[in-house]
Amino acid sequence: MFIDQLPQMFLTCLSLTMVLLILPIILSMVTKPLNNWPLYVKNSVKMSFFTSLIPSIIYLNTNMQSCVIYYRWMLVSPIEINISLQFDQYSMIFMSIALYVTWSILEFAMYYMHTDILINRFFKYLLTFLISMMILVTANNMFQLFIGWEGVGIMSFLLIGWWYGRTDANMAAMQAVIYNRVGDIGLMLAMAWLLINMNSWDIQQLFIMTKNMDTTIPAMGLLLAAMGKSAQFGLHPWLPAAMEGPTPVSALLHSSTMVVAGIFLLIRLHPFLENNNKVLTAALCLGAITTFFTAACALTQNDIKKIVAFSTSSQLGLMMVAIGLNQPQLAFMHICTHAFFKAMMFLCSGSIIHSLNDEQDIRKMGGIHKIMPMTSTCLMIGSLALMGTPFLAGFFSKDAIIEALNTSHLNAWALMLTLIATSFTAVYSLRIIYFVSMSTTRMLPLSPVNENNPLIINPIKRLAWGSIIAGFILYNFILPNKTQMMTMPMSLKLTALIVSLLGLIIAFELALLTNKQIKIHPTKILHNFSNMLGFYPHTMHRLMSKLPLMFGQINATQTTDQSWTEMMGPKGIANLQLTLAQKITHMQKGLIKTYLSITMLSLLVITAMIIYF
Amino acid sequence: IAAAYLTHQQKVLRLYKKSLRHLESWCIFRDKYRFYACLLRAQFDEHKDLKDMAKATMLLKAGEEEFWSSQHPQPYIFPDSPGGTSYERYECYKVPEWCLDLWHPTEKAMYPDYFAKREQWKKLRDQSWGREIKQLQEETPADGPKTESLPPARREGDLPPLWWQFVSRPRERPM
Numbered sequence: 001m002f003i004d005q006l007p008q009m010f011l012t013c014l015s016l017t018m019v020l021l022i023l024p025i026i027l028s029m030v031t032k033p034l035n036n037w038p039l040y041v042k043n044s045v046k047m048s049f050f051t052s053l054i055p056s057i058i059y060l061n062t063n064m065q066s067c068v069i070y071y072r073w074m075l076v077s078p079i080e081i082n083i084s085l086q087f088d089q090y091s092m093i094f095m096s097i098a099l100y101v102t103w104s105i106l107e108f109a110m111y112y113m114h115t116d117i118l119i120n121r122f123f124k125y126l127l128t129f130l131i132s133m134m135i136l137v138t139a140n141n142m143f144q145l146f147i148g149w150e151g152v153g154i155m156s157f158l159l160i161g162w163w164y165g166r167t168d169a170n171m172a173a174m175q176a177v178i179y180n181r182v183g184d185i186g187l188m189l190a191m192a193w194l195l196i197n198m199n200s201w202d203i204q205q206l207f208i209m210t211k212n213m214d215t216t217i218p219a220m221g222l223l224l225a226a227m228g229k230s231a232q233f234g235l236h237p238w239l240p241a242a243m244e245g246p247t248p249v250s251a252l253l254h255s256s257t258m259v260v261a262g263i264f265l266l267i268r269l270h271p272f273l274e275n276n277n278k279v280l281t282a283a284l285c286l287g288a289i290t291t292f293f294t295a296a297c298a299l300t301q302n303d304i305k306k307i308v309a310f311s312t313s314s315q316l317g318l319m320m321v322a323i324g325l326n327q328p329q330l331a332f333m334h335i336c337t338h339a340f341f342k343a344m345m346f347l348c349s350g351s352i353i354h355s356l357n358d359e360q361d362i363r364k365m366g367g368i369h370k371i372m373p374m375t376s377t378c379l380m381i382g383s384l385a386l387m388g389t390p391f392l393a394g395f396f397s398k399d400a401i402i403e404a405l406n407t408s409h410l411n412a413w414a415l416m417l418t419l420i421a422t423s424f425t426a427v428y429s430l431r432i433i434y435f436v437s438m439s440t441t442r443m444l445p446l447s448p449v450n451e452n453n454p455l456i457i458n459p460i461k462r463l464a465w466g467s468i469i470a471g472f473i474l475y476n477f478i479l480p481n482k483t484q485m486m487t488m489p490m491s492l493k494l495t496a497l498i499v500s501l502l503g504l505i506i507a508f509e510l511a512l513l514t515n516k517q518i519k520i521h522p523t524k525i526l527h528n529f530s531n532m533l534g535f536y537p538h539t540m541h542r543l544m545s546k547l548p549l550m551f552g553q554i555n556a557t558q559t560t561d562q563s564w565t566e567m568m569g570p571k572g573i574a575n576l577q578l579t580l581a582q583k584i585t586h587m588q589k590g591l592i593k594t595y596l597s598i599t600m601l602s603l604l605v606i607t608a609m610i611i612y613f
Numbered sequence: 614i615a616a617a618y619l620t621h622q623q624k625v626l627r628l629y630k631k632s633l634r635h636l637e638s639w640c641i642f643r644d645k646y647r648f649y650a651c652l653l654r655a656q657f658d659e660h661k662d663l664k665d666m667a668k669a670t671m672l673l674k675a676g677e678e679e680f681w682s683s684q685h686p687q688p689y690i691f692p693d694s695p696g697g698t699s700y701e702r703y704e705c706y707k708v709p710e711w712c713l714d715l716w717h718p719t720e721k722a723m724y725p726d727y728f729a730k731r732e733q734w735k736k737l738r739d740q741s742w743g744r745e746i747k748q749l750q751e752e753t754p755a756d757g758p759k760t761e762s763l764p765p766a767r768r769e770g771d772l773p774p775l776w777w778q779f780v781s782r783p784r785e786r787p788m
Contacts, residue, residue, distance in 0.1 A: 117787065118704055165704025301640075302687050316658045327664070358692045358699045440645065517645035520636065521683060531686045539631070 010064055013054040014087055017095065020048040021131050027123065035119055040108040041123045041327045049099035055087065060477045065089065067140055067204070076504070078199050084346040086140035087201070089478070090267060090332055097336050100466065101256050101343045102130050102272070104459035108347050109248035110352060111455035122162065126252060129155035133257050137264065142191050145265070148189065149229070151178045159253060160245040172241035179238040183228015183262070187219040207271045215272045220270055220281040230262030230316045233290040237537040239313050240297075247350030250305060252585050254320060255346055256313045256339035263319045266327040274326065277344030281410075284324025284491070287412035288421075291317030292381030293534065295424035299431070300530040303360050304349045307432055309385065312342055314421055321418055322401045325408050328478050334397035337471045341385040341393060344463035347380040351456050352436065355449040362432065367441035372451045376437035378464045385427035385467045387500050393471035398422075400484065402496040407485040422496060430507035438514070548604045617759060621669060628676055629657055640683035707783035738777045745774040 002009070024044050027034075034040050042244075058064055064095055069084040084089075103601035106126065113119045132155060136148025161173035195201060198209050198506065231239035242254045253259070266273065268281070273279050291314045315338050322331035352368060352375060354359055370378035381392070388398040402422065451457065491498075521527070532538065566572070587594055619627075640646035662710045663669050692699040713731065721728050748771070752764050762782060773779075 081693075115786075115788075136636070163705060165707070166701045360692070360698045361689055363689055365637065429731045440640070440642065515645075517640055517642065517649075520649055521639045521685070528686050537619060 004532065006058055006062065006601050007066075008062065010055045010087075011052050011066060011068065013383075014068075017048050017055075018134065019051040020044050020051060021127065022133065024127055025131070026119075037120045038106070038110045038123045040305075041127055041243065042103065044104045045099060045127070049096065049103050052092075052096045052099055054093050054473065058578055059087075059092050059543040060458075065092075065096075068598070069140075074181070079195065079201065080142045081141060083144065085138040085141040086201075087138060089266070089321045091138045093478070094132060094264070094332075095341055098130070098133060098257050100138070101339050101463070102126070102252060105248050105252045105347070107455055108251070108459045109246075111453055112248055112350055113246060122159075122246075122248075125155055125159055125162075126248070129159065129253065129258070133261070136261055140203055142203070142206075143269075146187065146191065149184070149261065149265075152253075152261055153177065153229075153262075156180070156242070156253050156258055158469070159249040160242050162245055162249065168545060169244040171236070172244040173477065175241045179231075180228050180233045183225045186221040186224025186226075186228070187265075187427075188221075190218035190225065193218045193221065195481055198427065199554050202420070203268070206269075214276075216276055216278060217307055219272045219276050220282070222266060222272065223279060226262030226266050227286065228262065229265070230259050230320070231313050232286050232317065232320060233293050234264075234286075236290065236294065236313055237540070239531065240309045240533070241537075242308050243309050244301070247305070247346055247554070250309070250344045251346035251350070254309060255342040259312060259316055259318070260335045263316065263331055266323050266385075267332050267335075269330040270323075270430060270456065273323070280324050280326060282324075283320055284410060284414050286320075287320030287324055288417040290320060290361070291415040291421040292424075295421040295428065296530055297426040299424060299522060300362055300527055300604060301428075302434065303345070304352070304358060304365070304436065306360050307362075307428055308342070308345050308349060308430060311345075311425070311428065312338075314425060315342070317421070318398070318401060318418065321405065324414075325401075325410070327401070327404050327406050327482060327484075329478075329482065330397060330401050330404060333471075333474055333478070334401060336387070336474055337397045337467075338392040338468050339550070340463055340466035341382040344378055344460060344467055345382040347456075347460050347463065348375045348382065351375045351451055351460070352379075355446045355451065356443050359443065359447075362435040363457060364442050364444075365436045366439050366443065367437070369437040374457055374460065377449050378460045380433060381464050381467055383433055385471075387426045387429050388496055388502070388518075389500075390497065391472070393467045393469070396475040397470035399496050403488065403493065404484065406492040406495055407488050412550070412579055419495065419499050423499045423506070426503030427507040428499045430504060430511065434507075434511045442562075501549050566570050578600075618691050621673070623665065625657070625676075628673065629653075633678075635680070635683075635688050638688045649672055661705045681727050703785075705736075708787075709783070710781040715767035733787060737772075739770045741776075744771055747778075769787050 017296060021044065024037075024041050028037070035478065065088040067084065068087075069082045071083040073083055074081040081509055092452050106123065109122065109126070113122055116122060129152060132148050132151025134148075136145055136152060141143035157173045157177045159174055161169050191201065194206060197213075198206055200206060200209070228235045239254060239259065243250055247252075275281070293312035294317060298307050298314065301310065315334070319334050319338075320332040322328070323332060348363045352372065356365060359365065385394040386393040386400075388394050389407045390399075391565065402418070405418055417462045529535070587598065630730070633650060636649055639648055639650050658670055660669070668678060690697045694700060713728075748764070748767060763774055
């Protein structure tokens, strides 16, 4: 009965999803603010989520995808730029998941920011961010993608620097913008190359035209863009610094949606990378280094939000590894499952932080599981899902990536790094659980501990359901584009599990050692290296500022005046003359030895010339 | 009273307090911390009756160096302290009181009692300003003030100098 109306339903629901998101923004600009504007925004996103479920289910059932051109924006022939939205596998599933996660986070933000004077503005910013993310994800041409890309970057800046009275928050926002800008250079390089060589920015056309071409340059550009946006090693310091923003911002932007935009770009434009081994290897190595380094940094952090931020960075490295293995679908699945449990971990952290009166240091938390049972349970579920516990959400994606890693032809070094990083994941997850919810209480006695608020409980419960069943659902309903390696030795199949268990056991031992406190502090070198983030931010921030300034100073003061007007002109010639004159005067000092040696040398040269010529 | 130079006692006590705080950052569990804190106290108490200032200064220097080598890279800082996570967080919401003068008369008419009282307080401020400045000029030494603390009101019927800035400071947590 509905079959012949499915396409109409599909497109209508998708259009309605977008309109429901844009409506509050337009309303805020046109009329006076409503009584309970945050509730209205949350309800809009909730309705948008339910509306987006219909096309997702239609897609999962009938594999219906669509590409809609809404409006021809520019036509500088032959380049045509339209407002066109592509609803394929990646964008539709990601849309539903992003809307689900955003709904939960907005509901949580109603509790977290309820004492904030400018809560309406906060919700408006979050909604603008969500719209930019939707534009990015559904973009069918590079220009629209770039609009979404820049949009999420700007909203990230505004939201990280929400409390702009704080110096650290402003520094963090600047870091985010500058590191993202360096990545944008790559994106612009790719866009320029595509425009010049393909005369088009339309993604479908580009895939057809670049089928057998050497796409190293745009692929490298896209890799740089992903490096900047997804905090890969080299452009990663902005992500832990971005924890200066309020917890809902960290949960939405810097764990589930914005930071995966870089990986999403690589997934969407995967045909450029498919046949290019150089770029794939680069992505693999970059991902391996990122996941190892950031997991190592997370081992000694003491701020709960920073540990979760490094955990995000490590998982992003794992997604990059999946892309380097030529398995974009596994990376996409990891994006989807990761969104659930990471957002939930951030919401749990936010609940704990507010309950302990803005205390973020795990050294002053403890025994939370007795006083905040729901929050600590969900934190545990999130950590287990993160570690890849069998049959929770993270297992399906993470285990698949590690299996693909084990059964591919690649360098053993990348493999080792990723496996060690997987065990580190278990270690720092246990670190959070041990210091926050287990062991003795170290918090202040009169803390306003209260999690008995539906605005906290409902979002966390929803995301907990997602963390448990989302992996299973996605795994069952989405067929992989590339056939996975099905047969492998038992040891390879169980590698991820063994490595995580090993990490867990080591972490338990370490926790026991910490409890005994045999010596005051651990090995300084390793601990300090990990705690200070490898000294990377400290060296790079100062070096990158100092080098151009020194270069500029030398250029401005010395190069023009000294080099060109002095050295190239009078002084240079004078120096040359002086040297020559000195040498000749040396020779004519009246020393017989000098005369004799010159005579012998000249005789030798003349004899050699006579003999050989 | 606070002065320009620190006494030896102040320096030792500052070293003791910051070593205790860094020890707390290293030894997370309270019972283990108490054990090591007692050891640290014993280290300080060993030389507490030393009368020779030269030796005491050398010991202090050695102590500072030991502190520097064994400090925690991320010491625990209270959230509202400088360097903490919620320090200066609400600065952006703190509005200075002179903005109240820029309100529109219709807005001011919504709170007539408050603004009437505010006019009286402003008159009082204008009257006592001259006397506050005179008191500060008399009490400040010739080469500049030695401390940041302000003196109290000395004469009968006077208000403490710069009282208006203190009284009209914004709330700690703006509503």
